[in-house]
Amino acid sequence: MSDGARPAPRPRTPQGAARSAVVIGGGLAGITAALALADAGVRVTLLEGRPRLGGLAFSFQRGELTVDNGQHVYLRCCTAYRWFLDRIEGTALAPLQDRLDVPVVDVAKPEGRRLGRLRRDPLPVPLHLGRSLAAYPHLSLAERAAVGRAALALKGLDLADPALDTQDFGSWLADHGQSARAVEALWDLVGVATLNAVAGDTSLGLAAMVFKTGLLSDPGAADIGWAHVPLGELHDRLARRALDSAGVRTEVRSRVTSVSAMENGGWGVEVPGERIETDAVVLAVPQREAYELLPPGALDAPERLLGIGTAPILNVHVVYDRKVLARPFFAALGTPVQWVFDRTRASGLRSGQYLALSQSAAQDDIDLPVARLRARYVPELERLIPGTRGAVIEDFFVTRERTATFAPTPGVGRLRPGARTKAPGLYLAGAWTATGWPATMESAVRSGVSAADAALRALGRPRPSRLFAFEEAA
Ligand SMILES: Cc1cc2nc3c(=O)[nH]c(=O)nc-3n(C[C@H](O)[C@H](O)[C@H](O)COP(=O)(O)OP(=O)(O)OC[C@H]3O[C@@H](n4cnc5c(N)ncnc54)[C@H](O)[C@@H]3O)c2cc1C
Numbered sequence: 001m002s003d004g005a006r007p008a009p010r011p012r013t014p015q016g017a018a019r020s021a022v023v024i025g026g027g028l029a030g031i032t033a034a035l036a037l038a039d040a041g042v043r044v045t046l047l048e049g050r051p052r053l054g055g056l057a058f059s060f061q062r063g064e065l066t067v068d069n070g071q072h073v074y075l076r077c078c079t080a081y082r083w084f085l086d087r088i089e090g091t092a093l094a095p096l097q098d099r100l101d102v103p104v105v106d107v108a109k110p111e112g113r114r115l116g117r118l119r120r121d122p123l124p125v126p127l128h129l130g131r132s133l134a135a136y137p138h139l140s141l142a143e144r145a146a147v148g149r150a151a152l153a154l155k156g157l158d159l160a161d162p163a164l165d166t167q168d169f170g171s172w173l174a175d176h177g178q179s180a181r182a183v184e185a186l187w188d189l190v191g192v193a194t195l196n197a198v199a200g201d202t203s204l205g206l207a208a209m210v211f212k213t214g215l216l217s218d219p220g221a222a223d224i225g226w227a228h229v230p231l232g233e234l235h236d237r238l239a240r241r242a243l244d245s246a247g248v249r250t251e252v253r254s255r256v257t258s259v260s261a262m263e264n265g266g267w268g269v270e271v272p273g274e275r276i277e278t279d280a281v282v283l284a285v286p287q288r289e290a291y292e293l294l295p296p297g298a299l300d301a302p303e304r305l306l307g308i309g310t311a312p313i314l315n316v317h318v319v320y321d322r323k324v325l326a327r328p329f330f331a332a333l334g335t336p337v338q339w340v341f342d343r344t345r346a347s348g349l350r351s352g353q354y355l356a357l358s359q360s361a362a363q364d365d366i367d368l369p370v371a372r373l374r375a376r377y378v379p380e381l382e383r384l385i386p387g388t389r390g391a392v393i394e395d396f397f398v399t400r401e402r403t404a405t406f407a408p409t410p411g412v413g414r415l416r417p418g419a420r421t422k423a424p425g426l427y428l429a430g431a432w433t434a435t436g437w438p439a440t441m442e443s444a445v446r447s448g449v450s451a452a453d454a455a456l457r458a459l460g461r462p463r464p465s466r467l468f469a470f471e472e473a474a
Pocket residue numbers: 024025026027028029030047048049050053054055056057069070071072073074254255256257284285286289313314315401403404405429430431432439440441442443444
């Protein structure tokens with residue numbers, strides 16, 4: 001328990017009283033499920049093993065800096081995460097760009113740095129990106145034309161076709177005339193950051209979902225948003241405030257050790273020192289933990305959860321003694337550096353500048369010692385950002401998330417279970433469940449909504465009118 005004292009075990013809810021639910025896991029999926037259930041009048045207990053809420057998207061203190069474990073961005077098309085921000089009253093703290101604009105700096109050529117931009121015009125799809133693509137200097141004219149043709153072919157793919165999940169995106173791109181350069185300078189530039197894998201390691205189904213939704217649905221779909229405050233301000237402090245005012249009993253440092261069905265149809269949830277009896281359980285923990293906690297018979301093939309791989313993300317944090325970069329962020333080519341964000345204001349740094357490098361699909365780097373990472377990345381930053389050349393580095397550190405996301409490999413789709421299990425009253429949530437989205441904050445929130453929807457139906461409670469509504473299929 002957060003305060004060290006555990007109340008005595010509570011009896012199961014008597015007949016006719018408010019129904020109860022326990023949500024296990026205080027990441028975005030669990031927070032969402034807890035809020036949705038509480039908003040419907042269910043008595044909710046949220047149990048989180050760590051000392052804070054927010055799961056994989058959190059902050060910690062390092063001297064005067066408040067550091068995010070990893071830079072997180074979302075897109076305008078992330079409608080569920082945007083609903084979540086609204087629900088916790090955090091929208092103003094994580095604004096969206098008015099219009100997609102990504103500076104892309106290429107340092108591959110010996111003659112020096114070259115800046116390109118991926119941005120949109122106020123035109124209908126696909127014309128909104130036409131001018132930017134036509135002027136994109138990191139691809140030849142022929143490559144730009146081929147990209148346009150591949151985008152149209154992508155648009156024609158049917159996301160409901162399960163065969164898409166059996167193929168890899170890299171082969172599909174090659175079959176559609178994409179050069180290695182086009183993959184590096186465009187498809188992987190976006191895909192690695194959103195899917196956490198290079199095209200060759202990615203399910204065509206997931207990649208098509210990302211590119212169709214982000215770039216080929218609504219003109220503003222790919223406008224980028226990110227927290228201008230530490231992630232913990234949103235996913236821990238504001239989320240906690242929303243949970244408290246919805247009446248959720250939230251317990252951190254409460255690691256669940258078992259979930260078992262009771263003879264009366266309810267569920268028993270054990271944390272050290274307490275057993276909670278409840279009508280419904282939402283298991284919103286990562287797939288391995290879910291596998292370990294699932295009671296026998298809850299899924300037909302529970303071992304499939306162990307087949308869902310994971311992929312790492314590394315963040316490299318560099319604090320300079322002076323301002324070295326004028327832009328809020330940029331993407332890089334021709335260097336191991338992927339995306340660079342200015343975290344100065346968000347972290348509370350009062351002088352100098354704090355840059356965070358977000359390195360996805362970081363299998364090669366994730367276990368390197370800090371000194372090796374420093375030797376690798378500092379000279380690259382000097383190539384990319386001239387202002388760093390005379391600057392003093394006041395702090396250099398890294399954050400490693402070895403299981404940042406599930407690996408979006410071909411075939412992963414059939415391993416991801418939905419919210420319902422075979423055990424009545426037991427539901428699954430988590431970015432890794434079958435939301436159709438890659439492992440993102442959007443997927444986590446969607447999964448929490450789906451689990452709450454399923455639980456509410458079984459508990460006979462009305463869906464709260466302010467809950468995120470899934471789009472009707474076209
Ligand atoms: C470095 C990094 C960068 C990322 N970048 C982006 C990005 O730019 N955009 C984006 O959309 N997404 C990004 N993601 C992914 C995003 O953070 C996750 O998809 C999302 O936060 C997952 O939420 P979740 O609730 O499904 O799972 P989690 O966040 O994993 O939450 C599960 C929770 O369950 C708890 N738990 C586990 N076992 C137990 C137990 N037995 N009892 C109680 N509690 C338990 C855990 O402590 C954890 O808090 C990034 C992730 C990382 C790590």
